[in-house]
Amino acid sequence: MDYTLPRENRRYFKEPFGPLYSSVEDAMDVIRGRMVIAVGDMVTRNLLIAGITPDVAVIDGITMRSPCRETPLLSSRRIEVANPPGMLTGELIAALDEGVAASPVLVFVDGEEDLAVIPAVLAAPDGAVVLYGQPCEGVVALLVDAERKRKAEWLLSLFEKSDEVDHDF
Template identity: 30%
Template sequence: MKHCWNGHLRNTNNSNFLRFPSFQFQKTLRTFPNRMLPNFLTLWTFVEHDIIIFMKTCFLPKELRPELRKIWGIPLFNGEKEVLKKFQQFTKKRRFKKIITVGDYCSLTLPSDIKIFDGKIKRKKIKKLAKFSLSCSNPAGTIKKGVWPIIKKAIKNKENVFVDGEEDLLVIPAVLLSSNKTAVVYGLPDKGVCLIEVSPRVKKTFKELLNQFHIE
């Protein structure tokens, strides 16, 4: 398939996106009855000047796991009290538009606008949960297509999300769906947390990372 409504559909083993500038998307949308998109265009969102439409579920390949274990962003280590102190100092200085925490440790320890968590710390269930108004299902090693609109809604309305399954990889959609000057924070077991400041450069890195996932 070479062209699709003024956009370019890339459909390879490592990528499954439809991308075109926002003004083309608005023009394209008007061509559909009642502005309803076809079923396979399950999600659209503005990411810088492009629109990314995710069509399928993404699976983490084994060879990419070491890459995801790297420290992404700014590390805040040295114990819970020190982590909180550094976090408060840094966020006050940077004046982020929104703060998103991914994981139970971060969500229970740090103040944030949006919390994404699965009720487990180090794979063990915990009794104390943050309050939430949204929920989704997401198996380990996966980013399900149904997760994207839930996280998009959470970011827009500043709502918390409970994940039935595992939330580790949801740092990726949290970054891609956020506006610039958003902080996305995730935990590193026995170390502390990492803070990712969303920017065009960071989004480009995460899109390239996601392109290496298996798409089904």
Template identity: 35%
Template sequence: MKDDRLLPFLLRGKTLVTVGDVTTKRCLELGLVPRTAIFDGKTRRSQWVELRAPNGVLKAFNPPGQICLDAAKVVKKAILTSTWVKVEGEEDLLAIPALLSSENGWALLYGQPKAGVVLVEINKYTKLHFLEIIKMFDGDVEEFLREFDYDPNQPLLGELDERLYDLLFPEL
């Protein structure tokens, strides 16, 4: 979304989670205070961004291009306690555990460099979509799935859900 002035209308009454410094700062400028914001204090890995968390800050370490399980656990705790997360390393992929930890009906916002803001309505199907992405990752995917209450030995979708999922996300 290039014109973010519509965000206050699109997000009216929704609980908001943001990932990224610029996205969080812009939401605050628009009067939107996220329940949880995940940031690293800089944009494009060099320019510093000043943010003040209203309810405290948890700290996490997450290497670029990865989702560290410990960082995912910190994100989950932050969502449950309405706190923010300052990341040492890179926060981008922590949008996935943020989405999986959030309640259906909430909204997740994250920045897409040189494109704008991505708005994801959190629901059963967006969670399943991101779980399918997680299954493609290297590392201990099973432990990650268990952390977010998904049994790695069970199919994620039922037959009816699978048909609807295919309609919503045909590229997977």
């Protein structure tokens, strides 16, 4: 099943989904000792610099719409998926489920990984932390619990479902 975010619902994705920290280092109290899922090239890179290897990292080689010159190199098992902008593909969702079940995993997205936070929260066990960048502001660190999962389910309900698979973009 693929999901497409209608243009009129994009406004719900502008605000941070959780607590915003100025840097990965400022979020360390939330991160340490937990399963870590990182969404984004720079967040993953900054975690590695801070000495934390994410259990699951989702990257696309792009940062702020430009090629990322500092794409993190992880020796984790790699899963490649297609995920066009404005979508969540079944491929990406399955890769996150697989990564959480058998980490460490690097999910490399051909397309865009921005919306992967939603299925990452749904796949993560309670107590895990999902991190993603908030452009020009810092990093959002979501401590996964029942409330966050309900919010992720609500956000997913804003998408249109499709059984058609056409990832030529």
